[in-house]
Amino acid sequence: MRLICPCCGWRDRREFTYMGADDYLHRPVPDAPPEAWDEYLHNRTNPAGAARDLWYHDPCGTWVCITRDTITHAVTDGTRLEDAQ
Amino acid sequence: MIELTPAPAFAALSLPVTGAGTRIDALPPARITALAPYCGQLQALHALLGGFPEPGQVLELDGLRLVWAGRDLAFAFGEALPTGIEAHAALTDQSDGWAGLSLTGPGAEALLARRLPFDVRRMAVPGAARSLLGHMPVLVIALGRDEFELWLWRSMAACVLHHLTPV
Structure with a gap:
């Protein structure tokens, strides 16, 4: 599996560390209702098709939002986290 | 004040190493x-x-x-x-934390291809890349198609050299 780092280009999966779905980009405000926090912390969709995940490129220190397809395994995009938010 | 004695990172290791069309040698310590x-x-x-x-x-x-x-x-x-x-x-x-190796010769690209998870042939000259050698973070500098510098964490010098040494 190869992923795209916005700094380094296509790199082997072993250079990356997985964080989770891009739901982590949408943190509720501190006084949001418990349902919003429950949604943020625990509930994930299980898409067949396009999925967005957060990965860390260990060698260069860049957080990346990867777009991939869970059916074909195609990796189509890698965006710096600050640009993805 | 304690006087510390500077010691080269690869002093105890027998360098240069040659083989597989490559010469691996220690680079002088850099600021x-x-x-x-x-x-x-x-x-x-x-x-x-x-x-x-x-x-x-x-x-x-x-x-x-x-x-x-x-x-x-x-x-x-x-x-x-x-x-x-x-x-x-x-x-x-960062001077004390890093140690440098030079890899030169027509076999250098092939030697690195076996050990780094990316294609050094696609590096610009001069060019730089961060990657992993085994589990160890490295900074690769390409100075020519047959001339590379490998900068690594000094504490892992022996381990990197072990991984690099042509068999």
Whole structure:
């Protein structure tokens, strides 16, 4: 599996560390209702098709939002986290 | 004050090593300063230094080699940092933490191809890349198609050399 780092280009999966779905980009405000926090912390969709995940490129220190397809395994995009938010 | 004795990183290891069309030798210790530009200071830093490396770039400037070393980070190799630079970037002396190896010869690319998880043949010359050798972080500098520098954490010098040594 190869992923795209916005700094380094296509790199082997072993250079990356997985964080989770891009739901982590949408943190509720501190006084949001418990349902919003429950949604943020625990509930994930299980898409067949396009999925967005957060990965860390260990060698260069860049957080990346990867777009991939869970059916074909195609990796189509890698965006710096600050640009993805 | 305690007087410390400088010791080369590869002193106990038998270098140079040759084989598989490659010669691996230790590089002399370098003054390395990490430059991390402060928010909004990149242009000022650019003007002061005469350039700042984009991802993958190596810039040979006046008495200073600037190497891209990660996201918003460059390593300056050399002593000649301009005065006033500390206003524009966080500076960290990295000299003691890193050790350098030179890999030269027609077999160098093939040797690295077996050990690094990316294609060094696609590196620009001169060019820089961060990657992993085994589990160890490295900074690869391509100076020619048959001339590479490998900078690694000094504490892992023996282990890197073990992984590199042609069988």
